[in-house]
Amino acid sequence: MVSFESDYINGAHPEIIKRLTETNLEPLSGYGMDPYCESAKEKIRLAVGLEDADVEFLVGGTQTNAVIISTMLTGYEGVIAATTGHVSLHEAGAIEYTGHKVLELPQVNGKLVPEELRRFLKRFWSDGNHDHMTFPGMVYLSHPTEYGTLYTKQELTEISDICHEYQIPLFLDGARLGYGLMSRDIDLTLRDIAGLCDVFYIGGTKVGALCGEAVVFTKDNKPKQFVTCIKQRGALLAKGRLLGIQFDTLFTDDLYFRISRHAIDMAEKLKEIIRSHGLSLLLDSPTNQQFVILENEQLKKLQQKVAFSFWESYDDTHTVVRLATSWSTTEEDLRALDEALSC
16 A cells, blocks of 8 residues: 555654654753754754744644644634635634634635735724624735645735734744745745744644644744743643754755655656546646545545545545655655556
């Protein structure tokens, strides 16, 4: 059985395992107060081009989204997201569990549309009853989106300008950020993102780490007592070294970007295989997630040899499935997929 089920089906990149093993018996302070965390933070600041950025490490994407949103919003505010946004669909109500409503807006190929955002904010503030409504206190984007699509520099700039006009922070979920940055179709750099967003995170869990996300506050806007807030929410890792060592490794010798580029190269070859078998893609994703339309009987046959994720029903006889490449995808994996589709 070959697996394209997700981009975190394997453990961690061998370089990370090597560093964890080498440092295993070093006695280090906990909760991120160790030299490896400090080194990783400095390397990330250099990469994003902000020497005064505040960087903190959390364990996973759901914890990161919930902590950032709940600490940056007041009690009467909600977060704006696309209807297909991760916090809207795939967080099991984690954001609402913190007491903050997700305010959904229409999407196009997974992306929030600047015009829709401006229209929503203008309508809210012109409503004479807005004191009785959930206030829009933040905009949430993911890049890549749930559909593997990317924001252009112009789109992100427009959204950033709208957020600044209405004085609300722009938060970018970068769980798969490496795969977005290394896409062949992107015109956004990591430094562009740091300049346009108020807070974002660099995903490790899906990009070569055992676990971990690096949160970057770009405008001296980290919530007060942020570490205390993380602990209150049960998301503070005592052995913070685990996160620091991993990100220190990922941001040494461009490892994060090199392994992300590999995933993109594998995804492009995967698309060629899909098309060579006469299959259709739901959309042309430029990143590592590919959404394939399969006839239902074909799906049943294929899943005996290939692991993939159900995505959505296409019609009564077809289903959309997701195949994801990653830093660990091999040429052998692709050949196995090709052979399975030939049967």
